[in-house]
Every structure is written in structure tokens, then in C-alpha cells.
Amino acid sequence: MKWANYIPLLFILFLVLCPILFMGVFSFSDNRFITLPVASYSTKWYNTVINNPELVGSLLLTLFTGISVAILSVTLGFMSGYWLVHARSINKQLVLALFTIPAIVPFILYALGFLEFTRHIGIARTKLATIIGHTVIFSPLATVYFYHQISRLNPDLEHAARELGASELKIITEIVAGQILKNIFVCMVVVFALSWDEYIISWFVSGFQKTYAVQVRNMLESTFSPEVFAVGTITGLISLLVLTVSFRFSRREIVS
């Protein structure tokens, strides 16, 4: 009955992968309009992407935003995760649930309130606003992740280091963080990828300095161009590369 397992698996894989496969094919189409079968192939849309300063600028801005958000979220998540593991006389599950609220509130609602807030503090429509907005919604995921990772560590190592006279800073950075270095990297990659693709907060607060997702959406709203597929394929390949590297790091933990 092997086929009985293959059929649903192949169907679901097709459903999941078909938009990406078609995106790759259309990105090499010579024609401006999407048709199947593709009449002739070329790399002209890739050249257009490279020569589009607005698009390249938005990609660089998103890269900068993503890296900043990843660093900030991981730092905050690690700090709160570490505190939660060691905290006494508090309901840890309740505090953890409170920490996750920003990640479960529909982003569009937060984005609207956040824009109003940034107007009041004078950072509306700036890079900083986008970075803060993304960090608020993605750092809770890092908190939950690090809480679980740090709670799995052997506390005796920390005690031993303390007994031997290590400073608290050294214990946190070398003993605790040192043991979960791989997880820190994986968490950074995940947060970076989430920030990279986030649309609604960026749409509200990024202003004239548009992120990649906002730029692509705007391109689709005006006149359609297969550039969108080319840029989608390029970013897809970058994601593939980054994820392959992070998978290599975490392979032993996730995949047997």
C-alpha cells in the first residue's frame, strides 16, 4: 500500500510548490503577459530588476531592516527567556502567554495604532519605525523559543561557573548563550525571514522608504510587470540559501 502514502503526499507537495515553480518559469518568459506555454525565454526581467534603482533600494532597505529586527528580537527574546527560566514566585505560563500577545493580535490592528503612536513621538514613516514595529511583533516568538531552549539546559553548569568566580555577564554570554549558539542563529534566520516578508506594518509606517514587500505590492497595483516574478525568484533563491545554511546548523535537532 505504498502508493496510498505517496498520492496524498505528492498532491500536497504539488499544491505547496506549484506557485513557486510557475513563478520561476514566468520569470524567464520573454512576454510581458503571462501565458502558458511560455513562447520564448529570456533573462530580460532579471536585467530590469538589477537596473531598477527603486527596487534595489527597497531590497537593501529590507535587508538592513531584517538584520536589525533579527538582532533586536533575538536579544530581547534571549533576555526575557533567560529571566523567565530563572524567575521565582511568578506564574511562568501566564507571563509567557502575556509576552506572546503582540504576535497573535492581527498585525493590521497593531499597525494602525502604531502609526498613530509614531506620529505622536515623531518617528512616523521612518526606518526606525519599521524596525521597532517588526521587533514588537516578532520578539515574542524569540521569547517563547529561548524560554524552551534555556529551560532544557543543565543549570549545574551555571552554578559551577558561579562557584568558580565567573561574572554574571560571562555566565550569560559564554555558558548559556554558548550552549545555544546554533539556536540563536536559527532564531535570527527565522525572524529575518518573517521581517523580510512582512507587508502590513511596513505599508503603514515605512513612508517613502518602501520595503521590498511594499514595493512589490505597489508594482502590482500600477502596471503589471514580470519583474515581480524575477525579484520573487531571486529572493526565493536567497531564502533557499540562507535556510539551507541554517538547516545544516539545526539538522541534528530537527531531522533525525
Place this chain on the structure above:
Amino acid sequence: MPNTINNKRLIQNTMGFIHIVWQVVLFGAPLYFLGLLSFKHYNMGLPDASLTINNYQLLFTDSLFYKAILNTFALGIIVSVISTFLALIAVISAFNLKQKTIRNTLLYACAVVFFIGLIPRTFVFQYLLSDQGPFSASWHLAGLKTFPFRLYTFAGVVMGYLPVFVPLSIIILFIARKEVPRNYIQAAKELGAGNRNIQFDIVIPLIKSSLLISLVLVFLLTIADVIVIDLIGGSRIYSVSSLIIDYIKIDDWGMAAAVSFVFLFSVLLFLYLISKIILKKKGE
């Protein structure tokens, strides 16, 4: 030694305190401003000085708002159930196969797909579901009449969400399925249990909490989405997100905030009721 302990506590508490302050200020304050904004009446894009409940009065008498709320919740529930169900089938099928390579490929493919830009992916899917697309053409070629998942229909929007959220559900269930002890399954097999019994009596009960996480997460992400509903649903399938964006486009920030606030409470109430039902069932 007491100094060391005090120092340790001080540093640990400071670490927690920083993130708590961060969340309270940067998450709490925007929500406060959202609430405040919902009591402001906007005229030609400018707010009146005084606060009013006009926005809420207008909202509760607007049939479009109820339609949007119903559509959003219906989409959230249907997409989360179908995505989780398909993911469960995929994970069970993958774990039934002896080759670990296929199993790992599934996880890898889902992880990669999940992080590839949503907008270009959805735009491709918009073409695939259109009347000129290959799905519709194959449907007609098979002699069938109207393609049920075409663009700008409710079924089409549900279909549009599946390639987006099935990978996420697969990742969640895959990790949970890996945690199921092999010796439980081995023991059941030795006692003569069939594959169906193993899945229904051992695997599914053990991954129940992950099934729940998948359902809730996909539900929350679907109701908050603005991309798929816009590209696949167009103006015919109206959601709360579409309503909020439409109000923003006409510079009525007060109405947009009022819709947001009511929606926020509806979502929290819905999640509270669901958790009550689940806890009650557990109690029984």
C-alpha cells in the same frame, strides 16, 4: 556569596524588565492610541477636536461590517481546518514511508516555501486560478462545467490560502510527530494494531496540542491577512482587513480604528470561547 546571589537576581530581573517595558510601551501605547483614534470623527481627512461614539454607532448599523466580520471568521475557520487536515495527512503519509529522505524533503520544502515572498507567490496563484489559467483549462478539458475555485469566489480564496498555510501546519505537525516515541508505535504493532488504529489511537492523541496550535495559528494569520484576500478575492470577497484599508484610503482613520477595535475584541472573545469549550471537554 549573598552579594553574588543579589547580583545574579538583579541582572536576571533587569533582563526581564527591559523586555516588559519594551512591550508595555511599544505595544500597549499603540493600542491605547488605536482606542483613542476610534472615538475621533474625521472630516475630509482631518479629525474633530472632541471625542464621539459616532463611529461605533455607524459601524453597528452598517451591514457591510457584519458581512466582513462573518466572511473573515468563516475564512479563518475553514482555512485553518483544511490546512491542518491536509498537513496531518501529509505528515502521517510521510512518516508511514520508510525512506527518511522523503520525510526530510517534505519538511525542507515546507520551510523553504514558507519563507519565499508571499506577494509574488500569491500573484502567480491568481493567474493559476484565473479563467485563462491551467487549472481552469484542465477542468474544462475534463468536460466539467464551471471551475469551482476560480478567482473572486469564496472557494477560490480558500484555495489561495492553502499553499500559504499548509506548509506552516506541516512544520508544526512534523515536529510534533517526531516527538512521538517510536516504542509506542512498535508496541502497538506487536500487539496487532493496524495502521489506522496506530494513527487514531496513538499518534493523533499525542499530537493533539500541536493540532490545536496549527488551527489557532492559521486562523489568526488568515483573519489578519490583506494580501491573498485582495489578490484572489478582489472586491467581491470582503474581509475586515479590506474594510479597514478602504476606510484608510478615504482618510477616515476614526472608522478604521473603530472597525479594528471591535474586530480585536471579537477575535479575543472568539478565542476565549474556543478555549472554554476545549477546557470544558478536557474536564469531562
